[in-house]
Amino acid sequence: MKPDLTVRQKQVLNFIRDRINHDRISPTIREVAGFFGFSSTGTVRDYLQVLSRKGYLKLNKNKARSLELINQEQGLAIVGMVACGKPQFAQEDIEGYLQPEEWFKASDDLFCLKAKGDSMAGAGIMEGDLLVVRRQSQAQNNEIVVALIGDEATVKFLRRHKDGKQGRDPKYFLEAANKKYSDIPVTEATSVIGRVISVIRKYV
């Protein structure tokens, strides 16, 4: 664990964290001083150095507004839900931290699809869910893919035929999680355009 902070040091760190999280722009030394009523910039600089030494902040020499949080404890604490018992909020039971910014960087090979229909309801993909998709024309067995069947786009499991049926052609087929939809062989008319890497649902 990181060294403990004093009350005052925590206050300073919290102010900086708030500013970075809310305004996306690091405060300057004088802005910190202004907030706390310090009449000297040196005071703030001393705090920054302590916070840096204790591993909570990264300072960049001679760079304006360049404070960076190196707080692994950013984001939302992920607490495990034990099958029998209340969620454990104790420090030891935190499994990790959910950091929205770190889930994925926006990039050209990612896009986001809004799910329609109930063909994947059995796999927990409901109508309206947002699917983060990586563009790729290949995928592994059992992965969830976005495929173009003729002219229609669908989300399905990509499955390989059992070994016993080797030599079969095509080797892969698309399977819905909902039994009422039938399997679809992967042929020339059926192309994988991406793989679902994440599902996001928001309740209003």
Place this chain on the structure above:
Amino acid sequence: MKPDLTVRQKQVLNFIRDRINHDRISPTIREVAGFFGFSSTGTVRDYLQVLSRKGYLKLNKNKARSLELINQEQGLAIVGMVACGKPQFAQEDIEGYLQPEEWFKASDDLFCLKAKGDSMAGAGIMEGDLLVVRRQSQAQNNEIVVALIGDEATVKFLRRHKDGKQGRDPKYFLEAANKKYSDIPVTEATSVIGRVISVIRKYV
């Protein structure tokens, strides 16, 4: 729509966007100049003003490293999946943009729970899903809540008894999405500790 940008203007904007998204710190005018090989800071300033006038950037007077993207087009484009037809990647069909940073700010009244069991599978909440939960002891009818049943934490729908059964006590009960679990009345031993506002699933 926003005014169009020239090729060069786009390049400058892209550079700034990359820097902000990757380093989290806005570049200075001179850093932009350096990247493009401009020998004058005025050149960059002119670009910034154009980008600001056209509505892509926010400039803050006399503030170092304070460029802000006011690009609604940040993040991942959300394209609608038309029931019959390929996903529409055309500009007009983009329904919005997925901005991880904007989903929610880390705050004290939010936490994240890792789902266990299959009691909510019917509502698309699978084992291992991350549930973003807002701490609250009240909730509306039909919302998905985290409740403490005696000593055990569960995720369930909060339902109100039909009007016909008015006067009944308790008024609310907890219902699993999976039929094999039975309803649980909300009593003193059963307290709501939060509401599920979002579900996130990542495939490895």
Place this chain on the structure above:
DNA sequence: GAATATACCACACATTTGTGTGGTAGTCAA
């Protein structure tokens, strides 16, 4: 042909901002 926009350069200037040196006062452990 004049007006407007793009795409740059040069350079001075002022402000913002981080840094350095030195000091006061209190606490707490060795």
Place this chain on the structure above:
DNA sequence: TTGACTACCACACAAATGTGTGGTATATTC
């Protein structure tokens, strides 16, 4: 009681950074 760490102040300085004024050349539009 010496040495550390905390919690501040004062002030000077230099580096980083945004801004202002003015210029050149090439398009495009009215």
